[in-house]
Amino acid sequence: MRKVLLALADALAIDFERILREEAVEVVRASDGQELLDLAKELLPDLIILERKLPVLDGLSAILLLKNDPQTEKIPVVVVCECKEKQEEDATDAGCDAYLTRPLNPDKIKEIIKNYVR
Incomplete structure (x- = not known):
């Protein structure tokens, strides 16, 4: 089964x-950035969706670590941003493959799934 790893606030994660x-798609949730890294290495999900503000290890740092690890570098990463251009630019610079902005559009989420989860 296709698997997506989420590291999002509870309210946001429920919608996803x-x-x-x-x-x-099977959903696995991480509660913080460090758990996200650990689960990514263990499960090798088809896609990771995260937000920038994560406890323990922030989202941008997690992306950098994921993209610089040969074991996880090819896993697509999508960042959920707060409609601020600088956040989108920072996420792209860190190595994310795509981003979603709030308010979330269910059709856009489905499009991301179709593009990245095979």
């Missing part, structure tokens, strides 16, 4: 989980 399950 609903949409991902509609797309027949």
Whole structure:
């Protein structure tokens, strides 16, 4: 089964989980940036969706570590931003493959799934 690793605030994660399950994707959640890195290496998910503000290790640092590790560098990473151009630029500079802005658009999430989860 296709697998997506989420590192998002609870309210945001609930919306993503609903949409991902509609797309027949298994969802695994990480509660902080360090757990995200550990789970990414263990599970090698098809896609990682995270937000910038994560406890323990922030999202941008997590992206840099993921993209500089041969084991996880090819996993696509999508960042959820708060409609601020600088955040999108920072996420892209860190190595994310795509970003979503709030308010979330379910069709855009489904498009991301189709593009990155095979």
